[in-house]
Amino acid sequence: MTGGQLASNVLIIAIVFFSAAFFVAAEFALVQTRKSALESALEEGKGNKRKLTIALKMVQNLNEYLSTTQVGVTLAGIILGWIGEATIETMIVDVLQITPLGTTAMHAVGAVLGVLFLTYLEVVITxxxxxxxxxxxxxRMMMLVVTPLHYFHILFYPFVQLLNVSAAGIIRLFGLTPATESNDVLTQAEILRLSRNAVTGGKLDKNDLIYMQRAFDFNDKIAKDIMVDRTSLEVVDITDSVKTVVNNYLRQGFSRFPVVANNDKDRVLGYVYIYDLIRQAQVDDSILVSKLLRTIITVPEVTPIQGLLQQMIQxxxxxxxxxxxxxxxxxxxxDKDIYEELFGVVKDEIDxxxxxxxxxxxxxxxxxxGKTTLYDFERFFKIKNKSFDASESxxxxxxxLENYKVKRNDIITIDQLDLKVTEFNRNYIDWLEVRHHVENKSESPDEK
Structure with a gap:
């Protein structure tokens, strides 16, 4: 092989290496680029509209364009095998001339080293x-390869189609159906798995994944799964007065009560709303709740939550x-039961x-x-302390801190409750331990 041939072969090898790398990059760019990302870029006007349109067409016809990249990779491999091995072997043999090896040995060593070196370069670079x-x-890679890949596809379109048809025919001989773009549909489990990976990789907020999981679960549940069971159901009778129901509200805190006949939970006539009751109580609280009855709808237990929500809105x-x-x-x-399925437990004033x-x-x-409000403290432990009302805290x-000289581990008794200061930092009480008072304990200072 003359010097001129060697130089031209090295140039061809470099071009083929670049071409092979181009087709491999195009293949993975086609697979990795999401259709939704291209559609979003087109809608927002980001990037070259023509390139984005062609890229979207390629992703929508993925099998066809992947076949095009395979043709390019295969052609590059054939050329490298044809020219590359002999060229690299010649170059290695020229270097081995300085060794005492014979001609046959040099060509044998050159052939082995040439294959290894070419394989290494091909795997790494291409x-x-x-x-x-x-x-x-x-x-970014998709935008770089889209135009040349588009023209290469046009040039080799008949050959690519021949390959696709031939491959589809062989697949059908095995009783299988050739893959199409419509087969690339993700299940719920796959979507969630990809989303978890996105959270791990920092591309998706953890809360977004939680809402996604709840949304999928939401569509799989029925009314029976989220309802308040009849055994826990608080109702009022149609013959009850407004005053009676307002008292029920003050005791239990529910803002709506189903109204039944003869105290029979199977005979729900409607419901009353506390706003209506309190407004009426200011005028006359002796009238019956039947005068304030609102219509209530019924659904079977197997009603999907999605359908139930639509009915409630309608x-x-x-x-x-x-x-x-x-x-x-x-x-x-x-409605609270429904939105808690999506957003988690939301505590309101009665919780x-x-x-x-x-x-x-x-x-x-x-x-x-220590940040617990006095009102919440009373509400939780079901006490009523007059000194709380008089306090400015x-x-x-x-x-x-206002009423006692407090130190760490001090125990203060309030309304049959022992409050022990467990964490006291910088003159502020961070945490307390509360227990019901036991008489044989040493008494704490009296309240002021």
Whole structure:
């Protein structure tokens, strides 16, 4: 091989290496680039519209364009095998001329080293590097390869189609159906798995994944799964007065009560709303709740939550009665029950104090944050302390500091409750331990 031939072969090898790397990069860019990302870029006007349109067409016809990249990779491999091995072997043999090896030995060593060196270069330069680049930045690589790949596809279109038809025919001979773009549909489990990976990689917020999981679960649940069971259902009778129901509200805190006939939970006539009751109580609280009755709808237990929500929106009602298979009352569902399925438990005014501030210990005591308000403290422990009303403090920590000389591990008794200061930092009570007072304990200072 003359010097001129060697130089031209090296130039051809370099071009073929670049071409092979291009087709591998294009292949992985096609696979990694999401259709939704291209559509979003087109809608927002980001990037070259023509390139984005062609790229979207390629992703929508993925099999066809992947076949095009395979043709390019195969052609490059054939050329490298044809020219590359002989050229590299010649170059290695020229270097080995300085060794005492014979001609046959030099050609044998050159052939082995040539194959190894060419394979190394081919794997690294034309496979691993372009693959990693396309995986790392698929959109950017897609925009780089889209135009040349488009023209290469046009040039080799008949040959690509022949390959696709031939491959589809062989696959059908095995009784299988050739893959199409429509087969590339993700299941819920796959979507969640990809989303978890996105959270781990920092591309998706953890809360977004939680809402996604809840949304999938939401569509799989029925009314029976989220209802308040009839055994826990608080109702009022149609013959009750407004005053009676307002008293029920003050005791239990519910803003809506189903109204029944003869105290029979299977005969729900409607519901009353506390706003209507209080407004009426200002005028005359002796009238019967039948005068303030609002319509309530009923649904079977097997009603999907999605359908139930649509009915509640359409009928403009925040509460429905769930019926069992015999037509009896199985329970009720409120709008709060539904949105808690999506957003988690949301505590309102009638719920217990947040577990962030009051934590029950295994031994029956409670760990109380100093930031707990006096009102929440009374509400949680069902006490009413007059000195709380007279205090200028809002929190339990403020009240104790206002009325006592507090140190760490001090125990103060308030209304049959022993409050022990467990964490006292910078003249502020962070946490207390609360237990029911036991008489044989040493008494704490009296309240002021």
């Amino acid at each position: 496979e691993i590097v372009p693959k990693n680049l396309s995986i790392e930045m698929p959109m 009928k403009q009602t925040p509460i429905v009665v769930v019926l069992d298979e015999y037509g009896g009352t199985s329970g009720i569902v409120t 217990n104090v947040s577990s962030e501030y009051i934590i029950k210990n295994k031994d029956g005591g409670y760990k109380i944050s 809002v929190t339990i920590a403020g009240y104790l």
